[in-house]
Amino acid sequence: MSDRATSDRTGSAARMLAPLALAQFICSYAGSNMNVMINDISRDLGTSVQGVQVAITTFLLVMAALMIPGSKLTDRFGRRRLFLVGLAVYGVGALTASIAPNLAVLMIGYSMLQGIGTALLIPPVYILTTLRYDDVRERARAFGVISALGGLGAAAGPLIGGLITFAIDWRAAFVFQALVVAVILLLARQVVDPLPADPSRSFDLGGAVLSAIGLIALVMGILALDDELWLSIVLLVGGAAMLAWFLFRSARVERAGREPLVSPTLFRNRTSNTGLLTQVLQWMLLMGVSFTVAAYLQVVRGYDAIETGIIFTAATLGLLVSSLAAGRLVRRFAQRTLIIVGFLLTSAGIAGLIWIVAALPGAWAFAPGLLGIGLGLGLMLTPSVNIVQSAFTEERQGEISGVSRAFSNLGSSLGTAVAGTILVAGLVDPSRSYALAIAVLGVLGLVGALLALRLPKADTERAGPSAG
Known part of the structure; x- marks a missing residue:
C-alpha cells in the first residue's frame, strides 16, 4: 500500500472515530449525570431517593440486557444503520424525559x-473501531480515545449535569443530550461500514429473552x-x-447447527474471560462510587446539584x-500491569473517601479520594477493552463486542444497585x-487487582481464526 493510501486510510479512520467516541461519551454521561439531580427530581416529580435510584439502575440494566441482542443485529442490519437507529431512539428518549410529568414517564424516556x-448504538462503536484498526497498538490508541470519553462522560456527568441543573433546570440536562445526539448524527456521515449487512443471518429470539430476564432478575x-x-x-x-x-440452550442450539445468541465457545478464552470480569468490576466501582458519594452529599450533607458536581471535578480531572x-503508557508497559496498578490506585482512592472524609469536615475532603479513583479507572479502562476485543477475529467481533458491553453495563447497574442499596437502607445512620x-467497593477494587494477575504478562496481536 502506498504512503498516500495509508495516509488516506488513517485520516478516514480518525474522522470516523470522532462520532463513535462522542456517542460513547453521551451514553456514559447519561448513566451518571442523574446522580446530582436526586433532590431536584425527587422534589419535582414527587418521588424519593430510591425512586431515582431505580430509574438509574433500570437504565443501566436495560443496556446490559439488550447489549448482546443489539450486537447480533449489527450483522443482520449493518453496523452503521444500527448506529444511526440507536442514536434516533436515544434522542427521542432524551426529549421524552425532558418533559416528564412523573417518575413513570421519566422511566419511559430515560430508563x-x-x-x-444505547444498546443499539454502542456495539457498532466497538465493532467498527476494531475493524478499522488492524494494528494492536493503533487499535489500543483508538480504544483509548473511546474509553477515555466514556469514562470522562461518566466522571464528568455529575459536574455537567450539576451546572445545567443549577443554571437552568434538571430537564435541560436531557435537552443537552438530545443536542449532542444531533451533532453526532451530523458527524456520522464519516462512519463507513467495511462489512456488508447480511439480512439472511438468523436471530436467536429465545436466547435474547432468557438472557434479558436472567440479568434483570439478578x-x-x-x-x-x-x-x-x-x-x-x-x-x-x-x-x-x-x-x-x-447457556445450556445456547450449547444445544449450536450443536443442532443453528446460530445461538452467544456461542458458549466464546467463553473458552481465559484471557477474554478475565478481561470481561475486570470490566464488570471497573464499572461497578465507577458507578457505585458516583451514586454513593452524590447521594450522600445531597441527601445527608444538603449540597445542591452544582456543589455536588464541582466536588466530582477531582474524579473527572484524574480520569482525563x-x-x-x-x-x-501502553507502549511502555504491558496492559496487565496497567490494569493491576489501576485497581490499586482506585482502591487507595476509595480508602481516602473513608478515612480523609472522616478526619476532615469540609467538602474538599472528598477530592483526594475521587482524584485517586479517577486516575486508577482512566488507567485501566482502555487496556481491559482492548484485551477482550483483540482476543477474537473479525468474524466474532459482533459477538464479543456485545458481550463486552453487556458485562460493562451489568457492572454499572450492579454498582449502583449494590452500593445504592446499602446506602439507602441505612440513611437513618448515614x-x-x-x-x-x-x-x-474498596474490597471489590482489591479483588480486581488479584483477578488481573491472571492476565498474560505480555501483550499479543489479535488471535487467529481458531480463537475462542
Missing part, C-alpha cells in the same frame, strides 16, 4: 428508550435486599437459573489525565451506611 437506544434481586428479603432471594435464584438455562496518558457502601 427504557435511552437504554434501548439486579432487581439486589435492589429488593433492603426491604423484601424473600423476594430478593427468589429473584436472585431465578435470575441465576435463567442464565444457566440460557490518566486516560490521555494511557495511549503512551455516616455508617456511607462508609459501609464505600468499603464494599
Whole structure:
C-alpha cells in the first residue's frame, strides 16, 4: 500500500472515530449525570431517593440486557444503520424525559428508550473501531480515545449535569443530550461500514429473552435486599437459573447447527474471560462510587446539584489525565500491569473517601479520594477493552463486542444497585451506611487487582481464526 493510501486510510479512520467516541461519551454521561439531580427530581416529580435510584439502575440494566441482542443485529442490519437507529431512539428518549410529568414517564424516556437506544448504538462503536484498526497498538490508541470519553462522560456527568441543573433546570440536562445526539448524527456521515449487512443471518429470539430476564432478575434481586428479603432471594435464584438455562440452550442450539445468541465457545478464552470480569468490576466501582458519594452529599450533607458536581471535578480531572496518558503508557508497559496498578490506585482512592472524609469536615475532603479513583479507572479502562476485543477475529467481533458491553453495563447497574442499596437502607445512620457502601467497593477494587494477575504478562496481536 502506498504512503498516500495509508495516509488516506488513517485520516478516514480518525474522522470516523470522532462520532463513535462522542456517542460513547453521551451514553456514559447519561448513566451518571442523574446522580446530582436526586433532590431536584425527587422534589419535582414527587418521588424519593430510591425512586431515582431505580430509574438509574433500570437504565443501566436495560443496556446490559439488550447489549448482546443489539450486537447480533449489527450483522443482520449493518453496523452503521444500527448506529444511526440507536442514536434516533436515544434522542427521542432524551426529549421524552425532558418533559416528564412523573417518575413513570421519566422511566419511559430515560430508563427504557435511552437504554434501548444505547444498546443499539454502542456495539457498532466497538465493532467498527476494531475493524478499522488492524494494528494492536493503533487499535489500543483508538480504544483509548473511546474509553477515555466514556469514562470522562461518566466522571464528568455529575459536574455537567450539576451546572445545567443549577443554571437552568434538571430537564435541560436531557435537552443537552438530545443536542449532542444531533451533532453526532451530523458527524456520522464519516462512519463507513467495511462489512456488508447480511439480512439472511438468523436471530436467536429465545436466547435474547432468557438472557434479558436472567440479568434483570439478578439486579432487581439486589435492589429488593433492603426491604423484601424473600423476594430478593427468589429473584436472585431465578435470575441465576435463567442464565444457566440460557447457556445450556445456547450449547444445544449450536450443536443442532443453528446460530445461538452467544456461542458458549466464546467463553473458552481465559484471557477474554478475565478481561470481561475486570470490566464488570471497573464499572461497578465507577458507578457505585458516583451514586454513593452524590447521594450522600445531597441527601445527608444538603449540597445542591452544582456543589455536588464541582466536588466530582477531582474524579473527572484524574480520569482525563490518566486516560490521555494511557495511549503512551501502553507502549511502555504491558496492559496487565496497567490494569493491576489501576485497581490499586482506585482502591487507595476509595480508602481516602473513608478515612480523609472522616478526619476532615469540609467538602474538599472528598477530592483526594475521587482524584485517586479517577486516575486508577482512566488507567485501566482502555487496556481491559482492548484485551477482550483483540482476543477474537473479525468474524466474532459482533459477538464479543456485545458481550463486552453487556458485562460493562451489568457492572454499572450492579454498582449502583449494590452500593445504592446499602446506602439507602441505612440513611437513618448515614455516616455508617456511607462508609459501609464505600468499603464494599474498596474490597471489590482489591479483588480486581488479584483477578488481573491472571492476565498474560505480555501483550499479543489479535488471535487467529481458531480463537475462542
